[in-house]
Amino acid sequence: MKIATFNINNINKRLQNLLFWLEKEQPEVVCLQELKTEQRFFPADALRSAGYEAVWVGERSWNGVAILAREQQPILIRSELPGDGNDHQARYAEAAVAGVVIACLYLPNGNPQPGPKFAYKLAWFERLIVHANELMAAGVPVILAGDYNVVPTPQDIYPTRSLDKNALVQPASLEAFERLLRQGWTDALRTLHPSGPLWTFWDYKFERWQADKGMRLDHLLLSPQLAALLVEAGVDRWVRGEDNASDHAPAWIRLKM
DNA sequence: ATGACCGCTGGAAGCGGA
Numbered sequence: 001m002k003i004a005t006f007n008i009n010n011i012n013k014r015l016q017n018l019l020f021w022l023e024k025e026q027p028e029v030v031c032l033q034e035l036k037t038e039q040r041f042f043p044a045d046a047l048r049s050a051g052y053e054a055v056w057v058g059e060r061s062w063n064g065v066a067i068l069a070r071e072q073q074p075i076l077i078r079s080e081l082p083g084d085g086n087d088h089q090a091r092y093a094e095a096a097v098a099g100v101v102i103a104c105l106y107l108p109n110g111n112p113q114p115g116p117k118f119a120y121k122l123a124w125f126e127r128l129i130v131h132a133n134e135l136m137a138a139g140v141p142v143i144l145a146g147d148y149n150v151v152p153t154p155q156d157i158y159p160t161r162s163l164d165k166n167a168l169v170q171p172a173s174l175e176a177f178e179r180l181l182r183q184g185w186t187d188a189l190r191t192l193h194p195s196g197p198l199w200t201f202w203d204y205k206f207e208r209w210q211a212d213k214g215m216r217l218d219h220l221l222l223s224p225q226l227a228a229l230l231v232e233a234g235v236d237r238w239v240r241g242e243d244n245a246s247d248h249a250p251a252w253i254r255l256k257m
Numbered sequence: 258a259t260g261a262c263c264g265c266t267g268g269a270a271g272c273g274g275a
Contacts, residue, residue: 009274010264034274036265061265062273109275149275162258168275203275204262217275247263247275 001098001255003029004236005145005218007106007201007248010036011066014246015043019050021239027252028070029097031104031145032056034246035064035090042066055079059090065104065146067095077101083127091124098257100226101135105146110167118167121149125176129183136183136223144185144221147248150177152187155195156216168217186227188220188253193233200235201248209240218251229255 004027008014011032022030030052035042039058047054053073056066057080067074074095081092091106105128110121128144135142151157151169163169181187189198199214208214222230232254240249 013264109273111273111275162260163275166275201275205275206258206260206262208262215275 001029001257002027002252003102003143003145003220003255004250004252005031005033005104005147005220006250007033007147007218007246009034009246009248011064012037012041012043014244015046017239017242017244017246019046020242021236021250022050022052025236025250025252026070029102030068031102032066032068033064033104033106033147035066036061037064055093055095057090057093063090063106065090065093065106067093067097067102067104069097072097074102081105081124081127082131084123087124099141101140101142103135103142103144103146105144105148107146107148107150109149110170110173113165113167113170118170121167122172122176125173125180129176129180132180132185133183136185140223141226142223143226145219147218148177149217150174151215151217152177152190152219156198158197158213158215160213168215181221184224185221186224186230188222188227188230189216189233189235189251191227191233192230198235199237199249200251202240204247218248220251220253222253226255229257231256
């Protein structure tokens with residue numbers, strides 16, 4: 001079973017890119033972020049024609065997450081991250097697919113830092129840590145997949161000092177990610193590729209793609225019973241080189257199930 | 258690197274993104 005996470009950066013603007021990738025790579029489950037569309041404009045019919053059922057949480061202009069499943073209907077469990085009844089940004093969806101809990105998340109970027117946006121990022125991260133702990137304690141198979149907006153280690157970014165103040169690389173951001181992992185989650189891509197670049201994002205600016213100066217921001221974390229089934233993982237880099245591409249490429253895993 | 262991108266909003270520049 002192939003499961004992918006992909007920050008699509010506007011699902012309607014990039015629908016043809018998405019459909020082409022789905023046709024070529026045939027993932028069974030897909031977590032999408034940055035739909036940038038309100039709920040009623042999600043392209044459910046086009047995806048169904050391509051063989052995918054979906055659940056989604058839309059918002060005008062920004063954010064937005066979706067979970068797709070090939071030839072089966074994902075069962076929505078929740079559409080908001082618990083812990084703050086005043087936070088309605090469309091950044092979290094959780095669904096059951098084939099007996100696995102799929103959490104699709106879009107963690108706040110947090111720039112500029114310091115400031116209220118960075119505080120929101122860290123607060124959101126704390127809520128995720130609390131909820132992930134509950135999922136772990138429930139003992140069910142879980143995948144936490146999405147755009148974490150965190151560069152986990154120095155080898156997950158091209159050599160530069162120009163981003164030292166960026167929210168993506170702040171010690172507080174990395175420490176929160178570490179604390180999440182220590183609950184017992186497996187960082188699937190890094191586990192199968194322990195060293196070297198595994199970029200999932202290349203900035204549109206400054207010809208970062210052409211120079212292959214990227215970052216690893218998109219992660220799939222596995223609960224222990226799924227980590228034992230992990231057989232393959234990678235990044236579909238070719239997607240970033242297409243016309244009209246998102247600035248992210250899909251990251252994916254294959255589980256023996 | 259006080260950065261050259263991309264797309265949205267609104268109807269012009271300004272913003273969010275990372």
